[in-house]
Amino acid sequence: MNATIIALLGxxxxxxxxxxxxxxxxxxxxxxxxxxANSFKADGSDSPPFGHRLTRAQANCVESFAFIGGLMLLALATDSSVITNGLAYILLLARLGQSIIHLLSTSIFAVQVRFAFFVVQIAICLYWIVQLATKFIV
Incomplete structure (x- = not known):
């Protein structure tokens, strides 16, 4: 079982x-x-509050895929998933947590929790970047 593959699929x-x-x-x-049908703004700003949050939660996933999915795919393509496997599930849980909190509330506390989940994802990605760079560049 490869955690990176499962987390990427998740x-x-x-x-x-x-x-x-x-x-x-x-x-x-x-x-x-x-x-x-033709009146929706791409950012969801013209939708009711939940619709706006849903639009942004989905867009956040797409926007983050460039670096999260990219790093996981790089690890898999270079047979380096040993680097990403250990934190892959944590990253996925942080992504799910960020989205779910985004859907539930925009209170100050919820935004802070959502940001904490985002920071976890960024920290994991930075760690993976260092590990992958060390493996291939140094």
Whole structure:
């Protein structure tokens, strides 16, 4: 069992689930005639509060994939997943935590908790960068 593969699959699955939830949410608004199908702003700023949070949570996953998914894919492609395996599940849990808190609340405490989950992800990615650079550059 390769933790990096499972965490990467989990990350991608979570991103797709958020996208499906967003599609269902927006379809519901259109079906109830609360919004026109062609009137949604990409950032969700014109949606009700939950819709805006859902849009941003999904977008955050996509935006972070460049470095999170990129590092996991780099590790897998270079047979270096031993570097990422140890923290892969923690990173996935931090990603899930950040998204779930984002969906639930925008209170000051929730934003601080969400930021803490983000910091965990960044710290893990920085650690992986150093480890991978050490392996291949030094």
């Amino acid at each position: 990350y991608i699955t979570w991103t797709v689930l958020l996208l499906v939830a967003l599609a269902i949410y927006r379809t519901n608004l259109v079906m109830k005639r609360k919004k026109a």
